Amino acid sequence: MPNNKDQMYGDHISERFNNELLELKTRLLEMGGLVEAQLGNAVQALTANDSVLAEQVRTGDRGVDQMEIDIDEEAILIIARRQPAARDLRLVIAVIKMVVDLERVGDEAKKIAKLALKQEEEGQTSLGSVEVRHIGNHVHAMLHDSLDAFARLDAEQALRVMKEDKRVDEEYQAAARTLLTHMMEDARNISRCMSIMWVLRALERVGDHACNIAENVIFMVKGEDVRHTPMEETERVVGR
Amino acid sequence: MNTMSPSISAEADTRSKGAAVPVPEDKPEDTVIEEGKTVGKPFTADPKFKLRNVDVSYGADRAIKNISLDIGRNEVIAFIGPSGCGKSTFLRCLNRMNDSIDICRVKGSLELDDQNIYDSKRDVVELRARVGMVFQKPNPFPKSIYDNVAYGPRIHGLANRKSELDDIVENSLRKAGLWNEAKDRLDAMATGMSGGQQQRLCIARAIAVSPEVILMDEPCSALDPIATARVEELIAEMSESYTIVIVTHSMQQAARVSNRTAYFHMGHLVEVNKTDTVFTSPQHPLTESYITGRFG
Secondary structure (H helix, E strand, C coil): CCECCECCCCCCCCHHHHHHHHHHHHHHHHHHHHHHHHHHHHHHHHHCCCHHHHHHHHHHHHHHHHHHHHHHHHHHHHHHHHCCCHHHHHHHHHHHHHHHHHHHHHHHHHHHHHHHHHHHHHCCCCCCHHHHHHHHHHHHHHHHHHHHHHHHCCHHHHHHHHHHHHHHHHHHHHHHHHHHHHHHHCHHHHHHHHHHHHHHHHHHHHHHHHHHHHHHHHHHHHCCCCCCCCHHHHHHHHHC | CCCCCCCHHHHHHHHHHCCCCCCCCCCHHHCCCCCCCCEECCCCCCEEEEEEEEEEEECCEEEEEEEEEEEECCCEEEEECCCCCCHHHHHHHCCCHHHHCCCEEEEEEEEECCEECCCCCCCHHHHHHHEEEECCCCCCCCCEHHHHHHHHHHHCCCCCCHHHHHHHHHHHHHHCCCHHHHHHHCCCEHHHCCHHHHHHHHHHHHHCCCCCEEEEECCCCCCCHHHHHHHHHHHHHHCCCCEEEEECCCHHHHHHHCCEEEEEECCEEEEEEEHHHHHHCCCCHHHHHHHCCCCC
16 A cells, blocks of 8 residues: 555555665655755854864764664665665665765765864964855755755756756866965965865865765666766656 | 755755655556557567467456567566466466366467467477476476486487487486486485475476477475575576576566566566566566565
8 A cells, every 4th residue: 555654665565664665765864964964064164263063063973974884784684674676776775875975975074174173273264265155055055955856756856956066166166266366366375275175175076976866866766877977868867 | 945054954854754755646556557568678589489469368257468479589588477467377378288278268379480389280299398397386297207307208209219318317307407416316206306306307307308498387486495596597507598488476586587577467468678677677667566565
């Protein structure tokens, strides 16, 4: 019987299998929520020079790591117990991969938090904060939307996330040029600008991870692997 | 697009409850199937069997509804589907095992190497020598191991001398992976063997008459996992020289042994595709529901 809780994964003969898959999905979304918060807080800590918040992000990463281990274990047990096929198999495999991307985003957030702590020691300046906030907002939204696409099994939204990545790359290039100008103007800016470059690099990577998550959503929904595929081909797959 | 805020994780929480799940569909079992319509790739370039518009009925009951399918040369094709879907009935058409059922009527075109299987002039014994069969329960004759394997070659006159018959028996037992276990006890009663050995003996008996096709009707359902693994290995080895059609209730078995998988549902052939496709991204919602354990 189809179950009201989830039309896609909640209608197996085995109610326990339903619960296992739904639990897996829910836990990935919980991890996603935590990672989103970590990223948001890291950027906030850096731009607002908030060392308490930065420290909180640094220690919070342990929670993300533990979730990676727990979700992987859950997924492995489902494979061992149920030998899932078709859309169920695609869900489990996609979750195993998405967990890796989320954990990496967690690492990037931690990296930003550490730079925020270092910068606090070195003295406050607002140089580059605008760029960090701008790109930070952008990739944060991508991550949020990719997880939302996962929750709703929305391949079209996943495709929109993938298209955003090009804009992030452009923004990153533009920000790098601005920072270079600052460094050429005054050598005392170099240390701060290099730190900001690292932060921007980390944020740009977050955009890539959001894209990976989006690719996995398309795989789950459409059954086709769109990694390393031209955008037009991905559009065709999603449009089917 | 949202802005960064501490409430993000709370948002993720509501999201996981999933207000916007995909549009509810009807129960998959209720899907109406258009007769004679099969998704995927039911036809092959160089078929061993060419089956067109096949209809089978038992009295007033239509068990098979307008099925068309090719079975390729030296391919392993698995028939899967819920009980009563017609997969065994369809299998039994391929060597006319249904002939013994009085009320059974077979319509349509069924060809083996471009020759009509149901031609009234066709020698059914010759047909069954070309298209051998292995059943669900091992059914050795109450004779010695040797005589079980030698039975077919004897009645078909395949050996002129004792030494030729000995060779056939040894080769068949070797191909069935049973030679080492049976060579020292060829005169022992076959019924004294273990279930797995008996089933492999039945396979040896089927291949002793050099068939071109082997039909297997749930060959492992009465076997333990080790014996099942042996039979599956055997299927893989035999696929080099035989066309194999296997009916199985074990989806994992179909996934492991076959090149193509055909999904039957209430007398219809719903989908035929490469096995890899069927078990990762099936095209038809009914196939998906069945292989993922949503009904069956």
